[in-house]
Amino acid sequence: MAVVISVITQKGGVGKTTVVNALCASLSKRRYRVLAIDMDPQGNLSLSFDADSDNAATIYDVLKGEALPIDSIQRQPVADIIPSNILLSSIELEFTGKNREFLLSNIIEQVTGLYDIILIDSPPGLGILTINALTASDYVIIPMLPDIFSLQGLTLVYDTIEYIQSTVNKKLAISGILVNRYMKRSKLHKEIYGTAQLICHKLNVNLFKTVIRNSKTLAEAQSIQTDITEYSPKSSGVKDFNSLVTELEELNII
Ligand SMILES: Nc1ncnc2c1ncn2[C@@H]1O[C@H](COP(=O)(O)OP(=O)(O)OP(=O)(O)O)[C@@H](O)[C@H]1O
Ligand SMILES: [Mg+2]
Numbered sequence: 001m002a003v004v005i006s007v008i009t010q011k012g013g014v015g016k017t018t019v020v021n022a023l024c025a026s027l028s029k030r031r032y033r034v035l036a037i038d039m040d041p042q043g044n045l046s047l048s049f050d051a052d053s054d055n056a057a058t059i060y061d062v063l064k065g066e067a068l069p070i071d072s073i074q075r076q077p078v079a080d081i082i083p084s085n086i087l088l089s090s091i092e093l094e095f096t097g098k099n100r101e102f103l104l105s106n107i108i109e110q111v112t113g114l115y116d117i118i119l120i121d122s123p124p125g126l127g128i129l130t131i132n133a134l135t136a137s138d139y140v141i142i143p144m145l146p147d148i149f150s151l152q153g154l155t156l157v158y159d160t161i162e163y164i165q166s167t168v169n170k171k172l173a174i175s176g177i178l179v180n181r182y183m184k185r186s187k188l189h190k191e192i193y194g195t196a197q198l199i200c201h202k203l204n205v206n207l208f209k210t211v212i213r214n215s216k217t218l219a220e221a222q223s224i225q226t227d228i229t230e231y232s233p234k235s236s237g238v239k240d241f242n243s244l245v246t247e248l249e250e251l252n253i254i
Helices: 016-029 044-048 059-063 086-092 100-110 128-136 148-166 187-203 217-224 238-248
Strands: 005-007 033-036 080-082 118-122 138-142 173-182
Touching: 005 016, 005 128, 016 033, 016 044, 016 118, 016 128, 016 138, 016 173, 016 217, 016 238, 033 044, 086 128, 100 128, 128 148, 128 173, 138 148, 148 173, 148 187, 173 187, 187 238, 217 238
Parallel strands: 005 118, 005 138, 033 080, 033 118, 138 173
Antiparallel strands: none
16 A cells, blocks of 8 residues: 655645655655656646656546546656646536545555555645545645745645545645755745744644755756756755655654
């Protein structure tokens, strides 16, 4: 059985896709069997994995019952992936029935035996796609930028997770809040990290000791659809994600 981890926050552009991509690369390097699921109609993760989301079966086809999960998995250098495309945006309108938050969970059940870790990328917002990801997950990673708006958004995402825990998924746990695009020399970033520590302490939530530094290599590797661990093995991005994997191991999450 795989451990299912989703990367969630309602805020756009904070690094959800980047975290899933680079974490997949670091986990694969350590010989974990990893499946990534792209639950974002923007399909950014699929693009960064160089997956085919035009002609091949996508998560949309699988959710609709028109393709089997196993037939939609593409083997890519970074990790295996079930891709997504813009069609996924119509799920909200197409599925209005009871139990619609369990669609992804039912799919994962069919492939969980093949992997050690399943990582889910989600769209910004807390709509039905994100709710499906949370319902199917054991753990959540919440990325945030070292800015005041991200701090402000923490309680909203926390409340959503509490709601999911009290309704459809009791086993869901927050593995931690992850600060992304951190600059060691910035006084503001240090202060924001300190405030995040206080908020996390109050909410009884883990704040990862690992911070992901701002790194143009991370963005470059994504845009040329390459595995960061191959593209720049000594970069700060690879170091930070290795440290995150170690932290997840120490927390007994993986
Ligand atoms: N640590 C980092 N260093 C440098 N650039 C980064 C870092 N993390 C993310 N980025 C860049 O920031 C932009 C937004 O990141 P990303 O797409 O991962 O965010 P997202 O939360 O998935 O966005 P969306 O909400 O639209 O799905 C991208 O251009 C990405 O390359
Ligand atoms: Mg994204």
